[in-house]
Amino acid sequence: xxxxxxxxxxxxDIVPSLNGETxxxxxxxxxxxxxxxxxxxxxxxxxxxxxxxxxxxTAYKDLRRAQVQNWIEEALGQSQMAALESNLDAQIExxxxxxxxxxxxxxxxxxxxETPVPA
Numbered sequence: 001x002x003x004x005x006x007x008x009x010x011x012x013d014i015v016p017s018l019n020g021e022t023x024x025x026x027x028x029x030x031x032x033x034x035x036x037x038x039x040x041x042x043x044x045x046x047x048x049x050x051x052x053x054x055x056x057x058t059a060y061k062d063l064r065r066a067q068v069q070n071w072i073e074e075a076l077g078q079s080q081m082a083a084l085e086s087n088l089d090a091q092i093e094x095x096x097x098x099x100x101x102x103x104x105x106x107x108x109x110x111x112x113x114e115t116p117v118p119a
Contacts, residue, residue: 001036001037003034003035003036003085003088003089003092004034004035004036004037005032005033005034005085005088006032006033006034007030007031007032007065007069007072008030008031008032008033009028009029009030009065009068009069010029010030010031010044011029012025012027012028012029012060012063012068013025013026013027013028013029014026014060015051018051019051019053021051021057022059022060023059023060024051024057024060025049025060025063025068025071026048026049026050026051027046027047027048027049028046028047028049028068028071028072029044029045029046030044030045030046030047030072031043031044031045032045032084032088033088034085034088034089034091034092035092036092036096038096039092039095039096040092040095041088041091041092041095042088043084043087043088047071047072047075047076048075049071049075
């Protein structure tokens with residue numbers, strides 16, 4: 001099964017007034033997470049957004065999650081989106097199949113009662 005990815009918008013930085021508009025978003029703080037259904041990995045980022053006076057403007061109070069997510073994906077582009085997904089896939093793979101395991105997960109050898117060897 002393929003990994004599933006989700007955005008979480010943490011916060012939006014705004015410019016109070018720009019080119020006649022108020023509360024213009026100029027940076028989006030986000031996390032992007034992936035899961036295989038058991039293991040979950042995430043990355044944090046912040047994406048600057050350029051104001052385009054020629055495009056239609058959405059008032060801050062009317063913004064929706066999907067629109068803001070689209071801004072991030074458009075700003076990152078396909079290659080960076082693929083790199084983010086690849087990074088998460090690698091993290092999830094390491095969680096599912098670790099190459100190093102902490103001794104604290106299995107206990108210290110001298111803390112585990114010894115099993116007597118039969119004579």
